[in-house]
Amino acid sequence: MRFLIRRLVSFAVALLGLSVVIFAALRILPGDVAVVMAGLNSPPGRVAQLRAEMGLNRPLPQQYIDWMAGLLTGDYGKSMLTGQSVTSMVVERASITFPLIIFGLLIASAVGLGLGVAASLATGNGVRTFFRVFGIVGGSIPALWGGLLLVLLFARGVGLIGLFPSQGFPQEGWGSPGAAFASLVLPALTVGLIDGASLMRYTRSALADVMHNGCMIEAMACGYTRAQALIHVGLRVIVPQLVSVAGLMFANMVTGVMVIENLFALPGVGSGLIADLGDRDLIAVQSELFMLAAFFLLVGLFVDVLHRVLDPRLRRSSEGRM
Amino acid sequence: MAQHDMLPAETVHDGRLGISDVVAGSCQADAVGPAGAEGSPQGRDSSPRPALHTPDEPVSLKGLGKLAVVLRSMWSQGEGRFALVVLACWIVVSLASIVWTPKKLWETDGYHVWAPPSADHLLGTDGTGADVFSWLMAGARTNLLIAILSVMLAGVVGVTLLMAMVSRSKMVSAISVVAVDALISIPTVLIALILAVPMGASIAVIILACGVGYGLNLARIARPQALLAAGSDYAVSARASGASGGYVLFRHVLPNSLPSIMVQLSLSAGTAILAESGLTYLGVGVPSGVPSWGHSLSTSVKLIDVYPLTVVWPGLTVTVVVVALNLFGDVLRQAIDPIVNTALRKVAA
Numbered sequence: 001m002r003f004l005i006r007r008l009v010s011f012a013v014a015l016l017g018l019s020v021v022i023f024a025a026l027r028i029l030p031g032d033v034a035v036v037m038a039g040l041n042s043p044p045g046r047v048a049q050l051r052a053e054m055g056l057n058r059p060l061p062q063q064y065i066d067w068m069a070g071l072l073t074g075d076y077g078k079s080m081l082t083g084q085s086v087t088s089m090v091v092e093r094a095s096i097t098f099p100l101i102i103f104g105l106l107i108a109s110a111v112g113l114g115l116g117v118a119a120s121l122a123t124g125n126g127v128r129t130f131f132r133v134f135g136i137v138g139g140s141i142p143a144l145w146g147g148l149l150l151v152l153l154f155a156r157g158v159g160l161i162g163l164f165p166s167q168g169f170p171q172e173g174w175g176s177p178g179a180a181f182a183s184l185v186l187p188a189l190t191v192g193l194i195d196g197a198s199l200m201r202y203t204r205s206a207l208a209d210v211m212h213n214g215c216m217i218e219a220m221a222c223g224y225t226r227a228q229a230l231i232h233v234g235l236r237v238i239v240p241q242l243v244s245v246a247g248l249m250f251a252n253m254v255t256g257v258m259v260i261e262n263l264f265a266l267p268g269v270g271s272g273l274i275a276d277l278g279d280r281d282l283i284a285v286q287s288e289l290f291m292l293a294a295f296f297l298l299v300g301l302f303v304d305v306l307h308r309v310l311d312p313r314l315r316r317s318s319e320g321r322m
Numbered sequence: 323m324a325q326h327d328m329l330p331a332e333t334v335h336d337g338r339l340g341i342s343d344v345v346a347g348s349c350q351a352d353a354v355g356p357a358g359a360e361g362s363p364q365g366r367d368s369s370p371r372p373a374l375h376t377p378d379e380p381v382s383l384k385g386l387g388k389l390a391v392v393l394r395s396m397w398s399q400g401e402g403r404f405a406l407v408v409l410a411c412w413i414v415v416s417l418a419s420i421v422w423t424p425k426k427l428w429e430t431d432g433y434h435v436w437a438p439p440s441a442d443h444l445l446g447t448d449g450t451g452a453d454v455f456s457w458l459m460a461g462a463r464t465n466l467l468i469a470i471l472s473v474m475l476a477g478v479v480g481v482t483l484l485m486a487m488v489s490r491s492k493m494v495s496a497i498s499v500v501a502v503d504a505l506i507s508i509p510t511v512l513i514a515l516i517l518a519v520p521m522g523a524s525i526a527v528i529i530l531a532c533g534v535g536y537g538l539n540l541a542r543i544a545r546p547q548a549l550l551a552a553g554s555d556y557a558v559s560a561r562a563s564g565a566s567g568g569y570v571l572f573r574h575v576l577p578n579s580l581p582s583i584m585v586q587l588s589l590s591a592g593t594a595i596l597a598e599s600g601l602t603y604l605g606v607g608v609p610s611g612v613p614s615w616g617h618s619l620s621t622s623v624k625l626i627d628v629y630p631l632t633v634v635w636p637g638l639t640v641t642v643v644v645v646a647l648n649l650f651g652d653v654l655r656q657a658i659d660p661i662v663n664t665a666l667r668k669v670a671a
Contacts (some may be wrong), residue, residue, distance in 0.1 A: 006500060014504035140592065140644035142599040145637030148626060152633070210437045247507065248539070252593070255511040255600045262604065263623065273515065274604050285519065292512055300507025316544055 003308065013300050016294040019071075023064050026286050031281040054283065065084070069287070079276070086287045090269065096169055097268035100184055101257060105250070107192025108199055113242075115196070116203025117235070120211075121227055135204070138197025143256035147190040147263045154186060168265045171266060187260045195253050202245045206238040213237065240311035247303030355660035363520035387669045394659045395665060402653035416463035427460055427613060438631070445635050448621050454632060458639055460613035465595055465643075468528055468614075472594040473587050475533025480540030480586075484579065485571050486553040487545055502541050510535035510597055511604075518606035528598055528607050536590040544582040551578035587656045592647035599640055615640050 001305030010054055052055055055066065070077060075085040118132035164186050170179040194224065207230060210216060219229040265271075269292070276284045308314045350434035375588035394403035439446045445454040468473065486498035500621030521527050552575050553556060560570050595615070600608030602621075610617070626633055660666045 005502070010500040010504040014501070017510070022516055025516050028520045094626060136645055136648055137641065140596070140641050140648055142596050142619065142640050142644075144599055144603050144623070145633075145640065148623065148633050148637065151626065251507050252511040254509040255597060258511055259600045259603055274606075277515065277518065278605065282519070289512070289516055289519075294509065296490075296507045296509060296512065297504060300504065303507070306504060 002306065007301060007304060011297055015294055018297070019065070019068065019290055020210060022286060022293065023067065026282055027060060039123055061161070071287070071290065077283045078292070079284040086284050089272065089284065090288060090291060093267060093269045095174065096184075096266050097257065097261065097270065098100045100188055100261070100268065101253075102190035103184055104191035104195070104257070105246075107188060108195040108253075109246070109250075111193060111196025112199025112203055113235075115200045116207065116278065117230060119200065120207040120230060120234075121205045127295075130250050131200070131204070133302045135197050135201040138194060139201065141194055143194060143259045144263060145188060147187070147196050147260050150186050150190055153261075155221050164294070169267060183266070187264045187266060190260055191256050194256060195249055198249060199246065203238070203242065206241055210234045210237050238306050240314075241301060243310060246306045247299060247307075249297060249301075254296075344452055376597050388666060390588065391419050391663070391665050391669050392654075392657045396650075396653045399653055401649045402657070405646040405650035405653060410640060411651065412462055412643055412646075416466045419459040419463050423453075423456035423459050425456045426435060427456055440552055446632050446655070448632075454618065454622075454635060457613050457618050458571055458615065458636060461615045461636075461639075464525070464612060464614040465598060465610060465616075468525060468532075468598050468608075469591040469594050472531045472532035472536065474503065475529060475589050476536035477541055477583070479534055479537025480544070481576065483537065483541035484544055484548055485576065487541060488548045488575060489571060490552075491568050499539075502538055506542055507536050511601065514597075514601050514606050521610040523602075524604050525608055525612070528594070528601055531601075532590070532594045532597055536586075536593065538585060540586045541591070543586050544579050547582045548575055548579040551575045554578075581655070581658050584652050584658060588647060588651040588654055592644040592651075595640060595644050595647070633650070 034281040057061060058066070074087070074138075076084050078092075082089075094308060115131060115134070119128070119135070122128050122131060123160065148251050162288050170176050174180050183263050195314075211230075211234070213234075216229050219233045224232065254270070257268075258274065260266075261271040262274060269288075273285065273288050274290070276288065324511040393406070397406060441453065443453050445458070448454055448457070483498055483502055486494050487502065489495050511529045513535055514527050517530055518529045552571075554574075557570050557574050560574055563569075565573070598607055598614060599616035599619050602614060603620045607619055615636055620642065622633045622636055655664045658666070
């Protein structure tokens with residue numbers, strides 16, 4: 001309980017701190033937001049007009065408080081380019097990014113856990129080498145390049161075996177589930193395989209550590225084979241660690257997701273943010289950055305709490321240290 | 323937290339750099355001021371050499387003798403040899419590219435754009451007719467710079483946080499633990515995007531984002547080992563004999579946490595290279611016109627319809643170097659562990 005309260009407070013403080021950082025990052029531009037947004041060749045009155053429109057005449061603390069008040073009441077502002085509200089823009093984009101991430105995580109866990117267990121059970125020298133090479137090389141491939149290789153192999157048009165589309169997302173979105181799904185296959189495979197390789201290394205080394213643990217020996221003494229003991233007992237022992245690792249990995253995976261969205265021309269959260277940044281749509285960028293920060297802090301909070309729930313050793317310790 | 327001890331590495335670089343980085347990191351942290359300098363009144367001025375020295379205290383990597391032993395034991399393994407050779411090539415190519423590349427970077431040839439490999443252009447040309455091989459060579463030095471600086475920054479940030487986390491001041495350690503836990507889930511790319519708003523695309527964005535992000539990771543991963551050292555008999559006896567909190571942290575806890583710190587730093591170098599290629603592609607990393615592997619990779623994306631094989635080279639370069647950095651970290655883990663590497667104990671004695 002003490003842990004939970006402490007963690008929630010730190011979450012709130014971190015979020016507040018990041019909101020100040022994001023706000024400050026957008027204000028320390030040379031000139032100000034209005035000058036940047038108006039562009040170089042704007043008519044003379046345009047900058048002043050924009051400034052008034054966006055409330056940039058007010059003192060900075062006032063602007064910050066207004067922005068925060070808006071965020072708290074669910075008003076994330078409007079895009080200066082399209083006039084669309086930032087919330088609806090993000091929801092629309094998340095409908096692509098979210099399935100992509102889930103899909104990628106599923107592939108990563110299947111590959112990571114499956115191959116991790118297989119690698120721990122493998123006895124042949126050749127097989128062990130194969131798993132080691134896969135783990136190290138797979139985790140060292142830049143996402144951009146991994147995506148390109150998959151395109152060269154499997155994309156319709158360019159690839160050797162034209163199976164999946166490599167560009168864009170169907171116009172009607174999830175209205176045509178088949179096409180939408182197909183356009184996510186290659187992106188999700190890219191992210192999933194790269195992170196699956198890293199997860200496999202974690203799984204293998206965690207299982208190796210647990211191998212000589214008393215519970216494994218007892219399970220085998222009770223008649224489990226090595227494989228059974230590993231899957232039924234060993235995996236259960238390392239699951240809390242893996243959740244923690246997966247949480248950290250998730251943060252790393254996001255760079256890959258952003259790159260992949262751009263490469264495959266998917267209009268998702270990452271590519272949208274990059275486009276807004278390029279368009280100098282700074283109001284949208286400010287709110288989008290805040291939403292992303294909040295999301296990742298939440299993921300971190302969730303993973304920490306889940307780790308505690310899954311690992312009884314931590315739950316019982318009265319001290320909230322961790 | 324115990325699980326973090328065995329996390330496989332993700333990235334990195336040359337051993338000599340690692341050591342100096344960490345040293346630089348600790349000096350910096352010292353200047354910033356140790357968190358737990360509560361110690362005894364006679365504290366650091368009299369700087370008493372702790373009278374009770376436990377004989378089994380592992381020793382930090384100092385002196386060329388130990389460096390030679392570590393390098394030799396890395397060299398004796400196939401994987402370590404591969405890592406050392408690749409990293410040495412990387413450094414040599416980076417230095418060479420400052421004075422010589424096969425073609426001048428800006429020497430373009432309008433008649434031979436997107437050219438396939440030939441004797442004249444080893445790896446072909448890009449869309450402006452510039453030589454791909456020369457750009458890769460020049461990119462090596464940008465990436466080397468990025469790797470070194472981000473690792474140094476990560477060392478400074480990480481060691482400062484680590485020392486704060488294991489300091490004996492309850493306030494300082496509680497705050498830093500909670501802060502690291504809360505912020506660890508913020509991805510590097512998000513830090514980079516926030517920085518890129520005011521700073522634009524620049525190498526500094528990559529270095530700052532990686533340094534802060536990997537510094538947090540380092541602090542979290544090295545914490546169990548540092549906690550162990552902070553609670554060990556030699557730390558207790560040092561305090562009992564009158565050493566100040568700061569003295570114990572930097573004289574005992576830090577040296578004994580160095581193995582996990584160095585391994586983690588060497589892994590971070592590889593992650594920094596991967597981050598560079600991603601961020602540069604996204605337009606918030608290395609500015610256009612500056613050679614880097616991320617830049618070469620991004621230009622090759624446009625080539626994919628015309629001459630698919632050109633895509634292979636920049637990606638292969640990055641992958642091989644990152645693999646080498648990962649292997650380096652793995653092998654380093656064993657080579658600097660005095661328990662596994664018995665030769666190291668002999669030098670220390």
